Amino acid sequence: MSAGAPGGGSLDPVPEPTGGIEADVRRLAEYIGGTERRLAALPPVPDRAPHDRDRAVAVHVRARRARRAFLARHTETVYGVLTDGLTRPVRLADLVYEAADRFPGLVPTRAQMAAERRFVQAEKEGREIDQGIFCGAVLRSPTAGRHLVETMLRPTxxxxxxxxxxxxxxxxxxxxxxxxxxxxxxxxxxxxxxxxxxxxxxxxxxxxxxxxxxxxxxxxxxxxxxxxxxxxxxxxxxxxxxxxxxxxxxxxxxxxxxxxxxxxxxxxxxxxxxxxxxxxxxxxxxxxxxxxxxxxxxxxxxxxxxxxxxxxxxxxxxxxxxxxxxxxxxxxxxxxxxxxxxxxxxxxxxxxxxxxxxxxxxxxxxxxxxxxxxxxxxxxxxxxxxxxxxxxxxxxxxxxxxxxxxxxxPLDLYRAYLAEFAVVQAERTYAPDVLAKVERRWQERERRRAARGSVR
Structure with a gap:
């Protein structure tokens, strides 16, 4: 079954970038479009059975592998397009969403992120991990990363x-x-x-x-x-x-x-x-x-x-x-x-x-x-x-x-650390142990609040 088909079956191989930016953009968009259709065919995250969750994980792993492969070859070109050849300062949030518009499938769109915000952390698709992959790649580039750091040092x-x-x-x-x-x-x-x-x-x-x-x-x-x-x-x-x-x-x-x-x-x-x-x-x-x-x-x-x-x-x-x-x-x-x-x-x-x-x-x-x-x-x-x-x-x-x-x-030490942090922190905020801990803390707080209310 192809990557564009819903339901089960094997996923198509992750597309390897050819080096031509236009062709690679089209191939990435087509591949990610297929993975999105697979995710849409599954129940919402809160209703997924274990086998559905496993399928979703497999789809995300392939999609992220495709994005990483694309960025490994094209990060500086992408950043150059988004900043008009490093002549236009674009703040981080705008950069991420402009990338979604200009390079379909590379990062989540505003609409996708707005849909995510309707859910508690444990019930999201985890699309911020895809934002972390993109931000990490930009910061890892000495040219693009330095430009982004300097952009973010400007007054708001x-x-x-x-x-x-x-x-x-x-x-x-x-x-x-x-x-x-x-x-x-x-x-x-x-x-x-x-x-x-x-x-x-x-x-x-x-x-x-x-x-x-x-x-x-x-x-x-x-x-x-x-x-x-x-x-x-x-x-x-x-x-x-x-x-x-x-x-x-x-x-x-x-x-x-x-x-x-x-x-x-x-x-x-x-x-x-x-x-x-x-x-x-x-x-x-x-x-x-x-x-x-x-x-x-x-x-x-x-x-x-x-x-x-x-x-x-x-x-x-x-x-x-x-x-x-x-x-x-x-x-x-x-x-x-x-x-x-x-x-x-x-x-x-x-x-x-x-x-x-x-x-x-x-x-x-x-x-x-x-x-x-x-x-x-x-x-x-x-x-x-x-x-x-x-x-x-x-x-x-x-x-x-x-x-x-x-x-x-030194700025390059800071930039290199932040590139790794972007990926690791995005992943940690969706890690099962983190989700379990914040849920326990929330339940304990609710119990204390209810107890105070009953005393009154």
């Missing part, structure tokens, strides 16, 4: 729209972030209060906007990150830095791969580390970008993505009862670029204890000094932040932090 259109108002008012309130200029410091406060300041798609977008505004504002010399007060019954009224990725949203299928899991690393996190690209023409990096020092003020805890943020900051202040953790072993996913950056700060042995063993580091432990610069009582946090701002406002700080980044994390 949303930030440019809001800039004049922020310069005038000195403050701006977004859905989940509050930004205020205080003297020469730009204070960003996480305000995802109902979720322990956990990261979700809204917070990621708001944070990139706020980071852009801090870097674009001429008055601001230093950026400050701090968590606002939260509504959780256990911590109500207390500041919390961050609970990391929102695992409920992950379970519910609301954590996007392109916009969140990969977009945060190419977006605001990288902008804090490397600065904002403000001039498009090639030349000296310092003439094209603006970077500023960043301070982190950690109240209560910095978990997962929260701890990852600390690894790119220039000065970290922790409240003495706070703790840090990267619960990758518990969650089952990769902790962003934590695996790349934590070893540099702590050494390999402690990094393995944290990432592989789930070790939690209390702010008062001796090992905390590898991540935190200062540990203070809760009542001294504001004063410690002010002192750090004063120490880091000197003009030479930005130049020297830039040179430290060049030495510690």
């Amino acid at each position: 259109p949303r930030a440019r729209t809001l800039l004049d108002g922020f310069r005038t008012e000195g403050r701006i309130e977004l859905d989940t972030v509050y930004l205020e200029r205080r003297g020469v410091a730009g204070h960003i406060e996480f305000r995802n209060a109902a979720r322990l300041n956990a990261e979700d798609d809204r917070l990621i977008a708001d944070l990139e906007t706020a980071v852009d505004l801090v870097l674009l504002d001429d008055v601001i010399k230093v950026g400050v990150l701090r968590g606002g007060t939260v509504d959780h019954p256990k911590y109500r009224g207390r500041r919390v830095f961050s609970a990391g990725v929102n695992l409920t949203d992950l379970r519910d299928g609301r954590i996007s791969f392109v916009e969140f899991l990969l977009g945060r690393e190419l977006g605001y996190v990288n902008k804090m580390l490397r600065g904002l690209l403000t001039a498009p023409s090639p030349g000296d990096g310092r003439e094209r970008s603006v970077g500023k020092p960043w301070i982190g003020a950690v109240d209560t805890f910095a978990i997962g993505g929260g701890m990852q943020l600390l690894l790119v900051l220039d000065h970290v202040i922790a409240e003495e009862n706070a703790y840090l953790s990267l619960p990758a072993a518990e969650e089952g996913i990769v902790p962003g670029l934590g695996n790349l950056r934590l070893t540099r700060l702590t050494g390999a042995r402690l990094a393995r204890q944290v990432v592989l063993g789930g070790r939690r580091i209390a702010a008062t432990e001796p090992e905390a000094r590898y991540v935190c610069d200062t540990v203070v009582p809760a009542e001294d946090m504001d004063g410690a932040v002010d002192r750090a701002v004063e120490a880091l406002r000197a003009p030479a700080v930005s130049a020297n932090r830039h040179m430290l980044t060049v030495a510690e994390e």
Whole structure:
């Protein structure tokens, strides 16, 4: 039976690229069209019997093999077409969807991804894995990957729209972030209060906007990150830095791969580390970008993505009862670029204890000094932040932090890591152990919620 036929039967061989881009595009589109018809002939993911699931896996394996073979030969050509020969900056999400339009079957379409979002993570087809394969191939290319990294270092259109108002008012309130200029410091406060300041798609977008505004504002010399007060019954009224990725949203299928899991690393996190690209023409990096020092003020805890943020900051202040953790072993996913950056700060042995063993580091432990610069009582946090701002406002700080980044994390090292991360993280978010863990956590939370309701 051919690859285009529904139902069972053997799949056609994966097409091998011939080297001619037009012919290979047609062959890929025809082959993927056949695999899509096979998937459509199966029951929806939640209703699939074991033999149906096995068939779906076999179809996806062949389709992904075809995409990988195509990209192994044509990635730079594809990227050149999508960016008009590297003359047009295309942000990551737009790049992925334009690729779907221009090269049918290479990545999922907007319509396919919209259909996926109607399901919880465990009931999706797993099309974000195909996005990860494409993004990994682009980042693996020195030419295309560097161009994409630089594109993502540009200010977002949303930030440019809001800039004049922020310069005038000195403050701006977004859905989940509050930004205020205080003297020469730009204070960003996480305000995802109902979720322990956990990261979700809204917070990621708001944070990139706020980071852009801090870097674009001429008055601001230093950026400050701090968590606002939260509504959780256990911590109500207390500041919390961050609970990391929102695992409920992950379970519910609301954590996007392109916009969140990969977009945060190419977006605001990288902008804090490397600065904002403000001039498009090639030349000296310092003439094209603006970077500023960043301070982190950690109240209560910095978990997962929260701890990852600390690894790119220039000065970290922790409240003495706070703790840090990267619960990758518990969650089952990769902790962003934590695996790349934590070893540099702590050494390999402690990094393995944290990432592989789930070790939690209390702010008062001796090992905390590898991540935190200062540990203070809760009542001294504001004063410690002010002192750090004063120490880091000197003009030479930005130049020297830039040179430290060049030495510690060259762009090509970052790009190569991210290329591998794109593929591995996309696969892990659909791994059976991850799906089982987030489902258990969700059920436990629902039981606790029901118990609280019955007590009332």
